[in-house]
Every structure is written in structure tokens, then in C-alpha cells.
Amino acid sequence: MKNMLVAQSGGPSAAINATITGVIDAGLDSDKVQHVYGALNGIKGVLNENFVMLDEICKSKEERDLLSMTPAAALGSCRWKLKDPKDNAEEFEKIIQILRKHNIGYFIYTGGNDSMDTVYKLSQYFEAHGVDDIKVMGAPKTIDNDLGETDHCPGFGSAAKFIAATFREIACDSYVYDIPSVTIVEVMGRNAGWLTASAALARTEKRRAPQLIYLCEIAFDEQKFLQDVREALKKENNIIIAVSEGLKDARGNYVGEETKSGKEDAFGHKYLSGIGKYLEGLVGEQIGCKVRSVELNILQRCAGYMLSRTDITESRNLGAYAAISAVRGESGKMPALKRISDRPYHVEIRLADLSRIANYEKTVPTEWITEEGNDITEELVEYLTPLIQGEMDVPYENGIPKRFIL
Amino acid sequence: MKNMLVAQSGGPSAAINATITGVIDAGLDSDKVQHVYGALNGIKGVLNENFVMLDEICKSKEERDLLSMTPAAALGSCRWKLKDPKDNAEEFEKIIQILRKHNIGYFIYTGGNDSMDTVYKLSQYFEAHGVDDIKVMGAPKTIDNDLGETDHCPGFGSAAKFIAATFREIACDSYVYDIPSVTIVEVMGRNAGWLTASAALARTEKRRAPQLIYLCEIAFDEQKFLQDVREALKKENNIIIAVSEGLKDARGNYVGEETKSGKEDAFGHKYLSGIGKYLEGLVGEQIGCKVRSVELNILQRCAGYMLSRTDITESRNLGAYAAISAVRGESGKMPALKRISDRPYHVEIRLADLSRIANYEKTVPTEWITEEGNDITEELVEYLTPLIQGEMDVPYENGIPKRFIL
Numbered sequence: 060m061k062n063m064l065v066a067q068s069g070g071p072s073a074a075i076n077a078t079i080t081g082v083i084d085a086g087l088d089s090d091k092v093q094h095v096y097g098a099l100n101g102i103k104g105v106l107n108e109n110f111v112m113l114d115e116i117c118k119s120k121e122e123r124d125l126l127s128m129t130p131a132a133a134l135g136s137c138r139w140k141l142k143d144p145k146d147n148a149e150e151f152e153k154i155i156q157i158l159r160k161h162n163i164g165y166f167i168y169t170g171g172n173d174s175m176d177t178v179y180k181l182s183q184y185f186e187a188h189g190v191d192d193i194k195v196m197g198a199p200k201t202i203d204n205d206l207g208e209t210d211h212c213p214g215f216g217s218a219a220k221f222i223a224a225t226f227r228e229i230a231c232d233s234y235v236y237d238i239p240s241v242t243i244v245e246v247m248g249r250n251a252g253w254l255t256a257s258a259a260l261a262r263t264e265k266r267r268a269p270q271l272i273y274l275c276e277i278a279f280d281e282q283k284f285l286q287d288v289r290e291a292l293k294k295e296n297n298i299i300i301a302v303s304e305g306l307k308d309a310r311g312n313y314v315g316e317e318t319k320s321g322k323e324d325a326f327g328h329k330y331l332s333g334i335g336k337y338l339e340g341l342v343g344e345q346i347g348c349k350v351r352s353v354e355l356n357i358l359q360r361c362a363g364y365m366l367s368r369t370d371i372t373e374s375r376n377l378g379a380y381a382a383i384s385a386v387r388g389e390s391g392k393m394p395a396l397k398r399i400s401d402r403p404y405h406v407e408i409r410l411a412d413l414s415r416i417a418n419y420e421k422t423v424p425t426e427w428i429t430e431e432g433n434d435i436t437e438e439l440v441e442y443l444t445p446l447i448q449g450e451m452d453v454p455y456e457n458g459i460p461k462r463f464i465l
Numbered sequence: 466m467k468n469m470l471v472a473q474s475g476g477p478s479a480a481i482n483a484t485i486t487g488v489i490d491a492g493l494d495s496d497k498v499q500h501v502y503g504a505l506n507g508i509k510g511v512l513n514e515n516f517v518m519l520d521e522i523c524k525s526k527e528e529r530d531l532l533s534m535t536p537a538a539a540l541g542s543c544r545w546k547l548k549d550p551k552d553n554a555e556e557f558e559k560i561i562q563i564l565r566k567h568n569i570g571y572f573i574y575t576g577g578n579d580s581m582d583t584v585y586k587l588s589q590y591f592e593a594h595g596v597d598d599i600k601v602m603g604a605p606k607t608i609d610n611d612l613g614e615t616d617h618c619p620g621f622g623s624a625a626k627f628i629a630a631t632f633r634e635i636a637c638d639s640y641v642y643d644i645p646s647v648t649i650v651e652v653m654g655r656n657a658g659w660l661t662a663s664a665a666l667a668r669t670e671k672r673r674a675p676q677l678i679y680l681c682e683i684a685f686d687e688q689k690f691l692q693d694v695r696e697a698l699k700k701e702n703n704i705i706i707a708v709s710e711g712l713k714d715a716r717g718n719y720v721g722e723e724t725k726s727g728k729e730d731a732f733g734h735k736y737l738s739g740i741g742k743y744l745e746g747l748v749g750e751q752i753g754c755k756v757r758s759v760e761l762n763i764l765q766r767c768a769g770y771m772l773s774r775t776d777i778t779e780s781r782n783l784g785a786y787a788a789i790s791a792v793r794g795e796s797g798k799m800p801a802l803k804r805i806s807d808r809p810y811h812v813e814i815r816l817a818d819l820s821r822i823a824n825y826e827k828t829v830p831t832e833w834i835t836e837e838g839n840d841i842t843e844e845l846v847e848y849l850t851p852l853i854q855g856e857m858d859v860p861y862e863n864g865i866p867k868r869f870i871l
Contacts, residue, residue: 071638100643131637138642224770224865231537231868232477232767236544237506260863265870353762361638364630364771367864447864457666458773458853459630462637464671 060091061164063382065113066098066105067200068170068177069138071131072214073221073363074374075200076463078169079134080127081378082198083117091386096161101137102168102177106150108157111465122463127375128453129463130363141177144184151184158193165194165385169378171201171212172418175393179413182391194385197393197413198378202360204253207419208411209395211446213377214360216370219257220447221362222246225355226261226299230268233297240349241288241298241342244269245335247359249305251422252276254359256435257443258301268299275303276423277432279314284338285345287433292348304334314338364460368449373406380408404445466497467570469788471519472504472511473606474576474583475544477537478620479627479769480780481606482869484575485540486533487784488604489523497792502567507543508574508583512556514563517871528869533781534859535869536769547583550590557590564599571600571791575784577607577618578824581799585819588797600791603799603819604784608766610659611826614817615801617852619783620766622776625663626853627768628652631761632667632705636674639703646755647694647704647748650675651741653765655711657828658682660765662841663849664707674705681709682829683838685720690744691751693839698754712740720744770866774855779812786814810851 065082067075079097086095095114098104111134117123126133144151158166168178178197185193199206204215226244233242246255252274259272270291273279291298306314315337335352342350373396380394395411398404427439454461471488473481485503492501501520504510517540523529532539550557564572574584584603591599605612610621632650639648652661658680665678676697679685697704712720721743741758748756779802786800801817804810833845860867 067641071641100641103643129637130634132641135643136641220864225764225768227865227868228536228767228769229763231535231769232763235473235477235506235538235542237509237541260865263862263868263870351763353764354760356759357635357638357757358631358759358764361634362631363634363637444863449864450861455856456669457850458626458855459633459666462633462669464669 060093062094062096062162063092063165063167063385064096064098064105064158064163065167065169066101067132067134067136068101068168068174069136069200070171070360071136072200072202072360073130073217073366074214074370075169076129076131076133077127077371077374078198078200078213078378080117080123081375082167082382083113083123084375085379085382087114089383089386092165096163097134100135102139102141103137104135105154105157110161116465125454125461126463127371128363128366128451130361133463133465140173141180144180151181154181155190155193164192165382167196167198167378167381167385169198169200171203172206172416172420175206175413176417178393179391179417182413185390194388194390196381196385196389198381199393199395202254203248203251205251205420205422207416207421210398210406211396213370213374215253216367216446217365218254218359219260219443220367221359221365222254222257222355223260223447224365226258226269226301229353230261230266230299233268233299237296238349239292239296241300241346243300243302243335243338243342243350243352245302245304245352245354247355248275248303250275250420252303253423255301255303256423256439257447259435259440260443260447268297269301270295270298271300271433272435273300273302273306273433274423274428275305275307276425277428278309279306280309281314281341285341288342288346302334302338306334364453366451366453367447368451369446371451377408384410401441401445404448466499468500468502468568469498469571469573469791470502470504470511470564470569471573471575472507473538473540473542474507474574474580475542475606476577476766477542478606478608478766479536479623479772480620480776481575482535482537482539483533483777483780484604484606484619484784486523486529487781488573488788489519489529490781491785491788493520495789495792498571502569503540506541508545508547509543510541511560511563516567522871531860531867532869533777534769534772534857536767539869539871546579547586550586557587560587561596561599570598571788573602573604573784573787573791575604575606577609578612578822578826581612581819582823584799585797585823588819591796600794600796602787602791602795604787605799605801608660609654609657611657611828613822613825613827616804616812617802619776619780621659622773622852623771624660624765625666625849626773627765627771628660628663628761629666629853630771632664632675632707635759636667636672636705639674639705643702644755645698645702647706649706649708649741649744649748649756649758651708651710651758651760653761654681654709656681656826658709659829661707661709662829662845663853665841665846666849666853674703675707676701676704677706677839678841679706679708679712679839680829680834681711681713682831683834684715685712686715687720687747691747694748694752708740708744710740770859772857772859773853774857775852777857783814790816807847807851810854
């Protein structure tokens with residue numbers, strides 16, 4: 060009997076703990092798995108042999124259910140990209156040595172593009188060097204919904220639900236005054252506008268807010284934007300606008316870049332913030348009506364009080380599928396979702412090749428954005444709607460949601 | 466039989482609609498009330514005779530329950546302060562004429578300090594001019610919890626619950642990385658720190674975040690703050706800090722004022738924002754660790770997906786009490802909450818004199834703030850805890866909370 064190891068990587072999400080819960084479920088269920096370990100802070104925890112006994116800690120179903128509904132990453136995360144094995148064989152050898160030392164035959168790594176790159180490199184190295192006693196599997200996670208080969212990503216549905224619900228609340232808040240007002244809401248998304256698009260799910264027949272939606276897939280034109288806002292204000296007093304944090308102009312420069320910080324993270328991604336504030340200034344200056352901006356900020360990814368049951372269930376299933384696949388001898392792959400139908404919503408899990416996932420970003424197809432570039436199409440609404448359905452029965456403790464803490 | 470009129474005023478909250486629901490409940494229940502009208506956009510709607518038939522619109526209990534759980538102000542609001550009757554008798558006479566024209570004998574006005582000022586002026590004017598066929602009553606509302614004569618204010622409990630839950634989620638999000646980090650969360654509150662204090666309710670035995678809490682009642686010292694942060698970082702990697710938006714220095718100036726906008730609202734209140742960003746810059750510069758700031762922004766007052774059952778129940782009861790009192794002949798008063806005991810939590814409703822409420826702000830007593838000025842005492846936790854208890858069974862529609870829209 061071998062041990063199983065799971066670790067989390069990349070930015071937190073509301074569903075990544077559901078995925079490791081699925082791994083624990085499968086590990087406890089399998090007669091080929093002795094223990095399920097968790098590595099703290101991703102691949103760094105593997106290198107430092109910083110392990111916890113997850114099957115012991117989460118022995119009860121109650122504890123596992125709590126873990127599955129806790130946002131962020133209970134095992135901690137890291138932003139650590141393994142270098143190319145050519146330059147870094149030592150690190151790969153060290154990982155193999157540590158895994159063998161702890162009799163780990165199955166290693167499941169949850170994360171986004173960068174983490175799938177880590178899994179891919181490991182599996183390639185294992186294959187090239189005849190390491191066949193350790194199976195390594197990815198499990199998808201990213202609120203950005205930008206992984207290839209899967210219909211959508213665990214964590215996205217809950218983030219989309221939070222965003223849609225929040226736009227509805229912001230509309231309630233904005234409609235109370237009868238003077239013209241513009242509210243600009245900045246949503247996460249550097250290169251993919253999926254999260255911003257989900258603002259459209261806030262609409263009802265009686266209230267069409269947000270009236271304007273700008274995704275980062277379409278070059279942003281400030282003059283066209285101001286014209287859109289002026290047109291919208293002719294029809295209604297209260298205008299709500301959803302914008303992706305990563306809006307770029309026709310030359311590919313971030314809109315209002317000079318007003319934002321230029322810091323970069325370990326992967327060279329620019330930290331973005333402030334497009335909302337920038338556009339607030341623009342509307343105030345050029346149109347002169349009451350205007351405010353709201354940055355949804357980290358709540359988008361960590362608000363576990365607004366979980367999508369569809370998302371949490373799928374995330375847990377994907378974690379279990381990754382674990383079971385590893386036990387069955389699969390390696391270097393990632394379980395992915397294939398949508399069979401929209402109505403009724405039905406998905407199936409299939410294994411996808413990491414070679415086609417690592418470092419690839421799936422953006423919103425332009426045919427799902429209206430020609431005017433200021434809204435999304437009905438097809439995209441159809442795609443998004445099932446992903447936010449259903450609620451979880453989150454346990455409360457002293458008035459607020461109870462959380463799993465290691 | 467007379468008609469009853471209700472209107473809403475001031476900033477939106479998650480519970481102000483529960484209060485007008487209580488008014489409708491009482492109006493429907495009373496054999497002395499013919500119809501319950503709502504005025505749109507507060508006192509402005511009265512002056513413009515902009516009325517809706519609330520008892521017709523909300524005939525079913527289902528519709529009223531939905532209204533009671535919808536955030537913001539379903540009737541719309543205004544920021545309109547009646548001038549002193551000496552300078553403005555015309556407006557007072559016009560209001561009397563309109564109310565009589567519509568056979569309105571009971572007028573209930575929900576709001577905060579400024580709105581209670583309106584009710585007080587009206588009732589004084591009625592008394593001075595022998596108008597005894599119209600009873601006017603206030604109903605308290607303010608997330609700031611700064612009204613006098615009442616143990617706490619409707620809307621506060623739900624805002625406090627949202628804030629406490631959100632700090633817990635932000636802690637989950639912050640603890641995923643193992644490098645030293647500081648997260649500064651800016652909470653609403655110009656002069657009263659009640660909302661900021663409620664961040665303390667996020668704490669559990671395992672996790673003491675937020676480790677530092679700064680209320681606007683205490684003069685803020687930047688050097689002491691930096692020292693507190695350095696000390697906290699010696700004990701733990703991930704520090705969460707709650708700060709009131711209205712932090713002032715020893716001379717009474719807003720901290721980092723020059724970096725913020727100088728706009729003022731109709732009552733001469735300065736629009737505040739940016740203390741979080743300011744302190745983020747300060748920590749980054751002086752301590753140099755990873756630091757970020759989060760502005761909870763309008764979600765604090767409009768997130769109806771995190772309602773306190775205690776708050777919504779009390780708000781609805783207070784609205785009904787105001788209505789019933791008016792029918793019984795009371796005028797110029799406001800139903801207020803008197804706390805009888807903490808454990809078990811028990812409150813009673815009593816009528817309070819508006820003369821002692823209008824334009825008065827109740828701040829956090831300094832004895833409920835620790836001597837160091839960077840945390841709150843156990844007594845304040847005891848005061849706050851009952852107010853966030855219980856959840857509402859919010860109806861969902863297509864994946865997100867359903868909302869009442871007029």
C-alpha cells in the first residue's frame with residue numbers, strides 16, 4: 060500500500076478545499092491507499108517535507124464537509140514555479156527522493172495554469188527517467204475559468220455566484236436615489252473576462268443592471284465608453300457598469316496604466332488594481348454626474364458564504380477522480396469537465412492531457428461578446444447560468460460561517 | 466379611518482425594508498388604518514405626492530417577507546434636511562396640506578440622525594400649530610449604530626454580521642501564504658467605530674485575526690501603529706488589521722487627509738475613503754513586508770445575503786411598533802430598543818423622545834476600547850455578539866438571492 064499526497068497551489072478560491080476533500084474521500088475509500096498526507100504551502104511543502112496527516116485530521120464526514128465549504132486553501136499555497144529540468148534536475152531528484160522516503164505513490168496537485176505546468180514538468184521528468192512508482196495528477200482550480208480542455212474550472216462557479224449576487228445588491232443600493240448616478244464595479248480578470256461576464260446573471264426582467272459590461276478580451280475605447288454611458292443615462296438614472304481589471308486599449312496597453320502600480324508577482328504578472336477608480340475619474344470629469352467605483356477585491360475568491368452547490372460538488376468530484384485515476388495508474392493528466400447539455404445541465408469528467416493545459420489561457424470567445432463590445436450574448440448567459448445554481452448548507456458558529464482551520 | 470404613510474431616508478441598509486414591512490404589517494392588521502401608502506424618495510416624495518399603495522403591492526405575506534429581506538431602500542431614499550420652520554414655514558404647511566389631502570393621519574419616517582431631525586421638526590411644528598390630526602413617528606435605521614436612546618440600531622446587526630464573516634474569510638485568504646503579510650481592511654464609520662469593532666467577532670480560539678483594531682474614537686498615532694504592526698509580525702506571519710474610515714490624529718485631522726478627496730455631501734459630511742490605501746503605503750514604506758488593503762465599501766450596508774435574524778426581526782418589530790404607536794395617538798417619538806439582558810439576550814421596545822436623538826451621535830465608549838487603543842474589550846464583544854445571531858431563509862432565484870423590486 061502506498062501513501063497519497065495532496066497539495067494546493069496558486070491563488071485561493073472558494074472551492075479548492077472541496078477538491079482536496081475529494082482526494083481525502085477517495086483515499087479513505089481506497090484499499091490501495093494507506094494514508095493521505097497534505098503538503099503545506101504547495102510544492103515548497105514537499106521540498107521541506109512539511110506534511111500533515113489529512114486522513115487523520117479529516118476522519119469524520121462532518122470535518123470533511125466543513126473543509127469542503129471553507130474558502131481559500133486550508134493547506135496553504137505557494138507561488139513557486141519549478142524551473143526547467145534541464146537547469147534544475149537536482150530539485151526534481153530531491154522531490155522523487157522525498158516522495159519515495161515517505162512511500163508516496165500518488166501525488167495530486169491542485170491549481171491553475173502555473174500549477175498544471177508544475178505537474179506537467181514532473182510527469183515528463185518521471186517518464187524520461189523511468190520513475191514509474193510515483194503517479195502525479197493535476198486537479199484544476201482557478202476562479203478565472205481560463206484553463207483549457209475543461210468546460211469550466213472549479214472555484215469559478217462560486218466566484219461567479221458571489222459576483223452576480225453582489226451586482227444585484229449593488230443595484231438595490233444604487234436605485235435608492237433619484238439623481239443620475241454611475242457605479243463602476245471592478246471585477247478580477249487579467250486576460251479572461253469570465254468573471255466580469257457573470258455580472259450579467261444579476262439581471263431580472265424588472266431591472267437590467269448592470270447595463271454595460273466590458274470584458275478584457277475587447278480593446279477598450281474610452282470615447283466609445285463615455286458615449287455608451289451617456290446613452291445609458293438617457294434611458295435610466297442609475298447605471299451600473301461591470302469592468303474587468305485587465306482592460307486594455309487597442310495597442311494592448313492597460314487602460315489608465317500610468318495611474319496604477321507597476322509591481323509584478325513571481326510569475327511576471329502585473330498586479331492590477333485601479334481601473335474602476337480610473338474610470339470613475341474619467342466619468343466624473345467628462346460627464347460630471349454622481350459617480351463611484353467599487354473594487355470587489357479578494358472577496359470574489361474568498362467569500363465562502365455564497366457557494367455554488369454545483370461548483371462545490373464538481374470540485375469535490377474532480378478531486379476524487381484525480382485521486383482514483385492516480386491509483387489506477389494514470390499520471391501527467393488532469394480530470395476535466397465536459398458539458399453534455401445545458402438544459403438539463405449535465406457534465407461528465409474525463410482525463411485531459413496536461414501538455415495542452417499548462418500555460419495556456421482560455422479567454423471568452425469574441426462571438427460571446429456583443430458587436431458593440433459593451434455586453435455579453437445570450438449564449439454566454441446560457442453557459443454561465445448552470446454554474447451558479449444551488450446553495451450549500453454552510454454551518455454557522457456564533458453568528459457567522461464556521462471554517463476549517465488546520 | 467385614516468391612511469398611513471411610510472417613507473425611507475438616509476443611506477441604504479440591509480434592514481430598512483424590514484422596518485417598512487413592519488409598518489405594512491401593522492397597517493394591514495389595524496382596523497383604524499384604511500391604506501398604507503409609501504412615499505418615493507423620502508420627504509421629497511411627500512412634497513411631490515409621489516405615492517404607491519404598499520398594502521396592495523405587499524398584500525401577501527410572501528411578498529412582505531421578501532421585502533423584509535431585501536437590502537437598500539425599496540421606496541428610494543433622499544438626503545433632504547428640512548430647514549428650520551422659522552425660515553421655512555411654507556414647506557411645513559405644504560406637507561400638512563398634502564397629508565390632509567390624502568387623508569393621512571399617520572406618517573412613519575425611517576432613518577438615521579438626520580431623518581430623526583426631520584421627524585422632530587415636523588412634530589414640533591405640528592404641536593406649535595395645533596395640528597393634531599396627523600401623528601408623525603420616527604423609526605430608527607443606521608448601520609453606524611450611532612443613534613442615542615436605543616441600545617442599538619436596526620441595520621447594524623446585519624452589517625456587523627457581514628463584516629465579522631468577511632474578516633473570517635479574509636483571514637482564510639491571508640493565511641495561505643507563509644511569507645509575512647499585512648492586510649488592512651477599511652470599515653465604514655466616520656465618527657463611530659461600532660462597525661469596525663464588530664471585526665473582532667471573526668476571531669476563534671485557533672485564529673485571533675484581526676489582531677489589531679483601530680476605532681475612530683481614539684486618536685490615531687502612526688508611529689504607535691507601526692510599532693504595533695512590527696510587534697504583531699514577530700508573533701505571526703499574517704496580520705489582519707481593522708481600521709475605521711474616519712481615523713483622526715491627535716489634532717482631530719483625518720489621517721492621511723491630503724491623499725483623500727475633499728468632496729462633501731449635502732449635510733457637510735466629508736466623503737471619506739482611502740485610509741486603508743494610505744496605511745498600506747505607510748506599512749509598505751516603513752516596514753517593507755507584503756501589504757494590501759481592502760475597502761469593504763458599500764457591501765457592508767447592502768449585502769443582504771448575510772442578514773442577522775435578530776436584526777431583521779427587531780427591525781420589523783420596530784416598524785410595527787412605530788405604526789401602532791401612531792394609531793394610538795403618539796407623535797414625535799421613536800421606538801427604541803432597551804436591552805434587558807445579554808445572556809439570554811433579551812430586549813424590549815420603548816418609546817424615546819426625539820429631542821434627545823436628533824443630530825446626536827453615540828460613539829463607542831472609551832472604556833470599551835483597550836488601553837493600548839488597538840483592540841476592543843470583552844465587554845464590547847458581549848454587547849456585539851447577540852446582534853449578529855441567527856440567519857434568514859433568503860429565497861433564491863436562478864442561483865442568487867431574489868429581491869423585492871417595486
